[in-house]
Amino acid sequence: xxxxxxxxxxxxxxxxxxxxxxxxxxxxxxxxxxxxxxxxxxxxxxxxxxxxxxxxxxxxxxxxxxxxxxxxxxxxxxxxxxxxxxxxxxxxxxxxxxxxxxxxxxxxxxxxxxxxxxxxxxxxxxxxxxxxxxxxxxxxxxxxxxxxxxxxxxxxxxxxxxxxxxxxxxxxxxxxxxxxxxxxxxxxxxxxxxxxxxxxxxxxxxxxxxxxxxxxxxxxxxxxxxxxxxxxxxxxxxxxxxxxxxxxxxxxxxxxxxxxxxxxxxxxxxxxxxxxxxxxxxxxxxxxxxxxxxxxxx
Amino acid sequence: xxxxxxxxxxxxxxxxxxxxxxxxxxxxxxxxxxxxxxxxxxxxxxxxxxxxxxxxxxxxxxxxxxxxxxxxxxxxxxxxxxxxxxxxxxxxxxxxxxxxxxxxxxxxxxxxxxxxxxxxxxxxxxxxxxxxxxxxxxxxxxxxxxxxxxxxxxxxxxxxxxxxxxxxxxxxxxxxxxxxxxxxxxxxxxxxxxxxxxxxxxxxxxxxxxxxxxxxxxxxxxxxxxxxxxxxxxxxxxxxxxxxxxxxxxxxxxxxxxxxxxxxxxxxxxxxxxxxxxxxxxxxxxxxxxxxxxxxxx
Numbered sequence: 001x002x003x004x005x006x007x008x009x010x011x012x013x014x015x016x017x018x019x020x021x022x023x024x025x026x027x028x029x030x031x032x033x034x035x036x037x038x039x040x041x042x043x044x045x046x047x048x049x050x051x052x053x054x055x056x057x058x059x060x061x062x063x064x065x066x067x068x069x070x071x072x073x074x075x076x077x078x079x080x081x082x083x084x085x086x087x088x089x090x091x092x093x094x095x096x097x098x099x100x101x102x103x104x105x106x107x108x109x110x111x112x113x114x115x116x117x118x119x120x121x122x123x124x125x126x127x128x129x130x131x132x133x134x135x136x137x138x139x140x141x142x143x144x145x146x147x148x149x150x151x152x153x154x155x156x157x158x159x160x161x162x163x164x165x166x167x168x169x170x171x172x173x174x175x176x177x178x179x180x181x182x183x184x185x186x187x188x189x190x191x192x193x194x195x196x197x198x199x200x201x202x203x204x205x206x207x208x209x210x211x212x213x214x215x216x217x218x219x220x221x222x223x224x225x226x227x228x229x230x231x232x233x234x235x236x237x238x239x240x241x242x243x244x245x246x247x248x249x250x251x252x253x254x255x256x257x258x259x260x261x262x263x264x265x266x267x268x269x270x271x272x273x274x275x276x277x278x279x280x281x282x283x284x285x286x287x288x289x290x291x292x293x294x295x296x297x298x
Numbered sequence: 299x300x301x302x303x304x305x306x307x308x309x310x311x312x313x314x315x316x317x318x319x320x321x322x323x324x325x326x327x328x329x330x331x332x333x334x335x336x337x338x339x340x341x342x343x344x345x346x347x348x349x350x351x352x353x354x355x356x357x358x359x360x361x362x363x364x365x366x367x368x369x370x371x372x373x374x375x376x377x378x379x380x381x382x383x384x385x386x387x388x389x390x391x392x393x394x395x396x397x398x399x400x401x402x403x404x405x406x407x408x409x410x411x412x413x414x415x416x417x418x419x420x421x422x423x424x425x426x427x428x429x430x431x432x433x434x435x436x437x438x439x440x441x442x443x444x445x446x447x448x449x450x451x452x453x454x455x456x457x458x459x460x461x462x463x464x465x466x467x468x469x470x471x472x473x474x475x476x477x478x479x480x481x482x483x484x485x486x487x488x489x490x491x492x493x494x495x496x497x498x499x500x501x502x503x504x505x506x507x508x509x510x511x512x513x514x515x516x517x518x519x520x521x522x523x524x525x526x527x528x529x530x531x532x533x534x535x536x537x538x539x540x541x542x543x544x545x546x547x548x549x550x551x552x553x554x555x556x557x558x559x560x561x562x563x564x565x566x567x568x569x570x571x572x573x574x575x576x577x578x579x580x581x582x583x584x585x586x587x588x589x590x591x592x593x594x595x596x
Contacts, residue, residue, distance in 0.1 A: 096514075121513045125578075141511060176506065183500045185514030188493060192515075194555055195489060196574040198548045202481045208474065211580050213439055215419045216394075216483030217490075217522060219587045224518060226578035229571035236559045236567060247556045250496045251549055257492055258545045261534045269534060273527035276494040279509060280423075280524035288512045289521065 003028040005062035007055065007077060009042055010228075011124065012094050013068030014132030019165050021048035022134045030058040033129075041129050059085050064161075067093035071101050071234040078108045087112035090154055094120055096181065096231070098145050098174035100238035106147075114154050117145040119177065120167055121185075127228040135166070139287070142167035145174050182242035186235055187250060190243065192224035193232075301326040303360035305353065305375060307340055308526075309422065310392050311366030312430030317463050319346035320432045328356040331427075339427050357383050362459075365391035369399050369532040376406045385410035388452055392418055394479065394529070396443050396472035398536035404445075412452050415443040417475065418465055419483075425526040433464070437585070440465035443472050480540035484533055485548060488541065490522035491530075 004020060006013050009031050020029055029049035033039050042051065052058045059065065059081045067074060074093065091113060095101050098117050105115045120142040124131065142162040144155060159169045172180075199218055203210050214222065236243060260268045284291050302318060304311050307329050318327055327347035331337050340349065350356045357363065357379045365372060372391065389411060393399050396415050403413045418440040422429065440460040442453060457467045470478075497516055501508050512520065534541060558566045582589050 121511060123514075140513060143511075179504060180506050180508045180511055181514060183497050184508050184511050184516040187496075188515030188519055190555060191489060191493060191519075191552075193570060193574050194548065194552050195486060196577045197555075197570055198485070198544070198551050199481050200573065200577060201547060201551070202544070206477060208478050210478045210482050211577060212584050212586065213419060213441075213478055213482050214581050214584075214586045215438060216421075216479060217486030218482040219581055220518065220522060221486055221489075222574070222578045222581050223587065224515065225571075225574035229568055229575070232571055233564070233567050237562050240559045240562070244556055244560055246496070246500070247552060249499060250492065251552060253496050253499065254489075254492050254545060254549060257488060257495075258542055261538045262542060264535050264538070266531070269531050270527055272491060272495055273523075273530055275498065276491050276520070276523040277527070279494050279498060280520045282509050283512050283517055283520050286510050286512075288510065289517045 002026060003030065003062040003064070005030040005032070005052075005058040005065045006049070007032050007058065007065065007067050008069035008073070009033040009038060009047075009129050010068065011127050011129070011131050012120070012122075012136075013066075014042065014045075014047060014129035015122075015134060015136045016066060016068065016094075016165070017047055017049050018132055018134035019137060023164055025161070025164055028061070030062055032058050038129055045129060047129065055080050056084050059089075063089055065089060065091045067091065067095070070230045071095040071097070071238060072230070074101055075104050075108055078104065082108070082110045085110060085113055089113050090157065091115040092118045092158060094118055095238075096185065096235045097239040098177045102145065102147065102174045114151060116147075116150055116154055116158050117174070118158065118162065119143040119145070119181075120162070120165070123227075125223050125226040127231075137162070138166035140167055142169050143177055144169060144171045145177060146171050147174070178239050178242050182239055182246045186239055186243050187246040189224060189227065189232060190236065190247070191250070192221040195221045196225040300324060301328065301360040301362070303328040303330070303350075303356040303363045304347070305330050305356065305363065305365050306367035306371070307331040307336060307345075307427050308366065309425050309427070309429050310418070310420075310434075311364075312340070312343075312345060312427035313420075313432060313434045314364060314366065314392075314463070315345055315347050316430055316432035317435060321462055323459070323462055326359070328360055330356050336427055343427060345427065353378050354382050357387075361387055363387060363389045365389065365393070368528045369393040369395070369536060370528070372399055373402050373406055376402065380406070380408045383408060383411055387411050388455065389413040390416045390456060392416055393536075394483065394533045395537040396475045400443065400445065400472045412449060414445075414448055414452055414456050415472070416456065416460065417441040417443070417479075418460070418463075421525075423521050423524040425529075435460070436464035438465055440467050441475055442467060442469045443475060444469050445472070476537050476540050480537055480544045484537055484541050485544040487522060487525065487530060488534065488545070489548070490519040493519045494523040 004026050006017055031049045031051050032055055120137055122136045122140045144158055162169050283289050302324050304315055329347045329349050330353055418435055420434045420438045460467050581587050
């Protein structure tokens with residue numbers, strides 16, 4: 001990888017830009033951003049890299065391209081860059097679901113161009129280049145997606161890249177990826193959105209001012225439910241089959257929980273509550289969170 | 299209030315103890331704790347207050363009693379202290395649901411003793427006196443519950459107490475309290491427990507090691523689902539009617555969400571996601587959370 005081209009410079013794109021620059025991975029970083037608001041922010045922030053005014057300018061001057069746009073933009077970008085992309089260029093992305101985007105790359109991208117999807121497990125409820133940070137990949141997992149025809153050499157080179165970003169890298173196929181993240185990420189976000197929606201409905205119906213008493217739990221969900229809507233719409237649509245199955249499992253469990261509460265089934269409720277703690281311990285042991293208690297963020 | 303007696307010295311009891319001592323509200327603080335583990339922790343921590351070895355020792359030497367035990371203990375404690383409690387003593391508690399405990403006070407407590415329930419909206423996923431902190435009431439709401447016969451003088455004196463603890467105080471009846479908190483606190487906790495349970499079921503069935511990829515959302519829910527199981531069982535059982543209704547509303551919304559995703563209803567999904575952000579802004583405006591983005595707790 002000599003020259004890197006970042007398409008889309010929001011939270012993750014600008015974080016990559018910062019990290020690539022900080023770790024001196026290449027001298028030439030090219031950036032394309034179609035939003036005028038983001039463009040003026042990037043200029044004000046004086047981020048590294050050369051801003052190009054067209055996809056063509058970036059593509060013909062780079063051998064490694066990273067898609068950092070919403071997933072719903074991929075198809076249009078691929079059709080556009082097909083016109084001038086050179087054989088042997090490597091493309092990756094940072095999208096959060098993989099089966100559908102895999103089909104898009106497969107179907108639309110020129111056959112002599114190499115592509116491997118990436119998913120760095122990081123992010124926040126805020127969007128935009130002003131929130132980017134070179135450290136957000138540090139010690140986070142990055143999943144690479146292996147397809148039937150993925151070249152070993154490309155996997156190795158992409159692994160090397162993400163490791164330099166600070167990530168721990170693992171490889172799996174798109175089906176396994178989308179199943180796992182339907183449960184560990186997509187369902188939790190959907191649940192958070194749905195809880196906030198339910199609280200709004202309840203507030204309207206009861207005419208209670210309940211948001212002011214949100215510190216007891218709702219507050220934490222509202223943070224997750226403040227994430228970027230375009231990104232999450234794309235994820236929900238792209239992974240709809242796995243998410244639907246996860247919703248069904250969740251609703252079955254919720255109905256059982258309700259039944260146990262209504263009948264005051266002491267043993268069953270306590271078992272559920274105690275079991276949850278074990279998952280928490282495992283999460284801390286696996287360094288996916290820290291052990292420090294949270295009393296609300298003051 | 300001259301002498302204060304704290305029954306139960308876990309996270310909240312020990313926080314009250316620390317705050318009462320720090321703010322010099324009384325010279326005499328008495329503490330009763332039945333768990334031997336907690337007792338030895340309290341001694342090791344050298345917390346203020348005199349540890350009494352029986353409820354009687356505390357009750358006959360105090361004019362203000364605060365129940366800081368799980369709510370399922372109230373009835374037993376009331377029956378015991380009825381034997382020696384003096385007329386005019388004021389009792390409060392810190393429980394998270396109010397209709398059922400109101401019935402317990404009403405039915406079992408001696409008629410010449412005054413009681414008003416309190417609910418300070420604070421806490422954490424950790425329990426035990428070692429995690430207590432004199433600051434956890436600062437700028438947090440504390441709800442006082444007004445009953446038919448509540449004396450104005452007692453409300454005023456309790457208001458004064460909680461304000462000294464740092465709380466903002468508001469008064470409502472038990473019905474309104476239990477409705478509001480079924481939505482802002484009890485349902486969110488139940489949802490968090492249910493999500494962790496669903497992830498466990500999924501992991502078992504799919505044989506995927508998914509906890510290691512929990513940073514994308516599940517992690518934050520697991521923190522909430524690590525809260526004390528006795529406390530939460532009591533809340534779920536005591537407020538089961540309101541919580542059941544909240545679950546029904548939640549499931550209805552979730553089924554509608556699923557339908558929208560399956561049919562890729564762009565307008566409806568985007569409306570939901572954008573609306574959630576408004577609640578978030580309101581929560582921040584009401585100072586129930588801070589605006590600082592969360593990238594995971596490193």
